[in-house]
Amino acid sequence: MTFLFYLFAALALFGGIGVVVCRNPVSAAFSMIVSFLGLASLFIQLDAYLVGILQILVYAGAIMVLFLFIIMLLDVKEEEKRHFPYISFAGAGAVVTAFLVLVILVLNRGGTSGRTLPELAATEAGGSDVHRIGELLFGTYWFPVQIVGVLLLAATVGVVVLSKKELR
Amino acid sequence: MDWHLIIAAAIKIVVFVFLVTLPLVAMSVWAERRVSAAIQDRVGPNRVGPFGLLQAVADGIKFLLKEDFTPAHVRKFYFWLAPALTMVPALLTCAVLPFGSRLFGEKMVIADLDVGPLYVFAIASLTVYGIVLAGWASNSKYPFLGGVRSTSQMISYEISLGLSIVPLVMIYGDLNLSRIVHEQAQNGWALLPLWGEGLSLKGFILAIPIFISFIIFTTSMFAETNRLPFDLPECETELVAGYHTEYSSMKFALFFLGEYAAMIIGSGLAVTLFFGGWSLPFGWLTPATLDAEVPWWHGMIHIGTFFAKVIAFILFFIVVRWTLPRFRYDQLMRLGWVFFFEIALANVVLTALLLWLL
Numbered sequence: 199m200t201f202l203f204y205l206f207a208a209l210a211l212f213g214g215i216g217v218v219v220c221r222n223p224v225s226a227a228f229s230m231i232v233s234f235l236g237l238a239s240l241f242i243q244l245d246a247y248l249v250g251i252l253q254i255l256v257y258a259g260a261i262m263v264l265f266l267f268i269i270m271l272l273d274v275k276e277e278e279k280r281h282f283p284y285i286s287f288a289g290a291g292a293v294v295t296a297f298l299v300l301v302i303l304v305l306n307r308g309g310t311s312g313r314t315l316p317e318l319a320a321t322e323a324g325g326s327d328v329h330r331i332g333e334l335l336f337g338t339y340w341f342p343v344q345i346v347g348v349l350l351l352a353a354t355v356g357v358v359v360l361s362k363k364e365l366r
Numbered sequence: 367m368d369w370h371l372i373i374a375a376a377i378k379i380v381v382f383v384f385l386v387t388l389p390l391v392a393m394s395v396w397a398e399r400r401v402s403a404a405i406q407d408r409v410g411p412n413r414v415g416p417f418g419l420l421q422a423v424a425d426g427i428k429f430l431l432k433e434d435f436t437p438a439h440v441r442k443f444y445f446w447l448a449p450a451l452t453m454v455p456a457l458l459t460c461a462v463l464p465f466g467s468r469l470f471g472e473k474m475v476i477a478d479l480d481v482g483p484l485y486v487f488a489i490a491s492l493t494v495y496g497i498v499l500a501g502w503a504s505n506s507k508y509p510f511l512g513g514v515r516s517t518s519q520m521i522s523y524e525i526s527l528g529l530s531i532v533p534l535v536m537i538y539g540d541l542n543l544s545r546i547v548h549e550q551a552q553n554g555w556a557l558l559p560l561w562g563e564g565l566s567l568k569g570f571i572l573a574i575p576i577f578i579s580f581i582i583f584t585t586s587m588f589a590e591t592n593r594l595p596f597d598l599p600e601c602e603t604e605l606v607a608g609y610h611t612e613y614s615s616m617k618f619a620l621f622f623l624g625e626y627a628a629m630i631i632g633s634g635l636a637v638t639l640f641f642g643g644w645s646l647p648f649g650w651l652t653p654a655t656l657d658a659e660v661p662w663w664h665g666m667i668h669i670g671t672f673f674a675k676v677i678a679f680i681l682f683f684i685v686v687r688w689t690l691p692r693f694r695y696d697q698l699m700r701l702g703w704v705f706f707f708e709i710a711l712a713n714v715v716l717t718a719l720l721l722w723l724l
Contacts, residue, residue, distance in 0.1 A: 224444070224502065231495070251484045259491025260521065263498070267517045270502045270510075326480035328541050 203243060210236030218290075221278045223269045227262060234258040248328050378476050383460050386673070390680075391626045392422035398684050405688045432615035437504075440612060444503035449617045452496030452624035456631060459486045463634045464544045466644050466669035467653055468660040474644070474669060475544055482543035483531055486635055487524065490590065493628060494520045497592075497609050500621070504612040512608030515598050515695065522702040523589035523596075529710035530582035533575045533717035534639055543638055544656065551645030551652040556580075558641075561648045568724045575717040580640050582706050582713070587632040589702065591625060593683060595690040596698055633679035634672075641675055644668035 213236060216229025234257045241250030335343050396411065396419065403410025412418040436445065462482040466474030479485055494517060501513015534556060538546050553562035556576045559569035589596040605611070610621045637643060645652060651667060653660050660668075693701070 224499075228444075228499075247479060247481045248484070251481045251488045255484060255488035255491060259488055259494075260524070263491075263494055263517055263521060266495070266498055267514070270498070270513070326542070328480050 203240070206236045206239035206243070208236075209233075210240065212236075223272065224266065227266050227269055230265075231258050231262050234262070246327060248331055374472055375476060378472070378474070379461075382465060382476065383457055386465075387457065387460055387627065387630060388623075390630055390673075390676075391623050392426065393419075394626050394630065394680050394684070395425065395622075396422050397681065398687070401681065401684045402688045405685070426619075429616050429619040434615040434617065437612050439505050441503040441505060444499045445612075446617075448496050448500035448503055449613065449620035449624075450496070451499065452493055453620045453627065455489045455492040455496075456624050456627035458489045459631045460634075462486060462543055463631070463638055464547050464643055465634070465672045466665055469662060469665035469669070471659065473544065474665065478542065478544055480542050482541055482546075483535070483635070483639070484541060486631070487528055490628065490631070491520070491524055493624070496621075496624065500613070501609040504609070506612060508605045508607075509609045509611045512605050512611075515605075516592065516609060519589055519592075519596065519598060519698065519702075522699060523586040523706075526582055526702060526706035526710050527586040527590060529707070529714065530579045530586060531639060532710075532714045533579050536714070536717050536721060537572055537576070543643070547638055547643035547645060548653075548656045550642035552649060555642035555645070555647070556640045558647070571720060571724065572717075575713050575720065576640070578709065578713045578716075580636075582710050583639070584636060586702075586706065587636065588683070588686070589698070591628045591632055593625075593629065594687040595693050597692065598695055598698060629683055630676065630680060633676045633683065637672065637675040637679055641679075643675075644672040646671055 210233050213229045213231070213233025217226050217233065220226040220229055234253060238250040238253040238258070241247075241253060399421070400410040400412075400418070402408075410418065411421040414420040414424045436442065461476040462479050462485050464473075464475040464478075468474060497516040497520075498513045501509045501511075501516070504510070534546075535541060537556075538549055540546055540549075550556060554560055554565065554569060557573065557580060559565060559573055563569065588594075592598075610618055613621065646667070651664050653664075
């Protein structure tokens, strides 16, 4: 199954490069969707079905639709003509190089080669990854989940208030 | 690598998707035209073959032979990509629907995932890209308006669609469609708990939230598949033909087929979740356990039952289309956000309370 790994990793990378390289904002957004799909496939290959499906459902299916929706309302021709100053290329190059150096240094320190990862909890009957994530979220970590829920609710209410013009 | 599994999966994909679902798409187009004709007191297509049954073949040939015209002002790449993007996700969602119990020792489902309904919603949410890109790539007014309408409509109704099945998942405690169907086969369909453990006070009381979910689910399904009364993205009287105005021949046909394929998958999901999938009523011919062997003729009957239910549901879709008038756009948004969203949330709380009390 390594073949499939390389296929989808290439898809994710290809999409990622497309996001940066494409002049047309719609193409860039579309590349991002492709990249998310590749990433989701990688999650699914690791038996993390729920994470992979949520990646598609939330990011590719909901958030990127909104992105595309906004981008379509822009003047795409204007965006295509825009030129970036060369200093931004230098900055981006510096960030990428620094990140690559960091990754290489970390991997050369031995990485995971000498160590074995902890065993996954034994799968009991009916214990799919959905069940395990559910038990963790609503059992062990119920309090943080509630806090995050309240925070998100506050953010939603705030957005509604801010976007209403007549309220001020 | 286990070649046995791969070959079995390939056979299931070819038979279920290409030999059953695609012809079913063609037949539902025929059924749509005949039923609409009957409702409007016309005759409908009855010339090609017996009862006009071969009309679908004639239509297919016509679509393939017509001139494929690409207008000069479109954005070519996305213009070509969009029809495929509406058709492919619709067919991909077939993968998790259990269309039968077992046949020759094989589970009659292409991928027995533990996240069945979520997978369907995730892939179905990609359908919107086809419509959005078609509207944008056509580079003209009406398709663009259709695409914009469709985006907001599908995002709005995705939420109530997802929330509507939460009560069901809470009651069954599982996201695996095969197990949900087996549970219904033994203890009564979700909407008709008339046998097994379902035939009790608890079963009848839990049928109330399930009925509310069913109403929300079906209505949202109409909105997600852009069918009347929610076909605002392509309503003729306002937008010519909406997002596919600029399309001709097979590219137009792909949008058309994608819509019907989405309708069939939606019916399949509704049947699986609410009407016991492949199971016969009153627990007849139900396998004792999920992994029990089933005689081949039981397996065939189960497959037949599933498709009979799906076809009945498709006919319901069609009759509704030719019975109800179209909603106005603000009414559509109001219905989605103000009514269904809240009712679905309240339904989740209601189910939790009932499960806690009973």
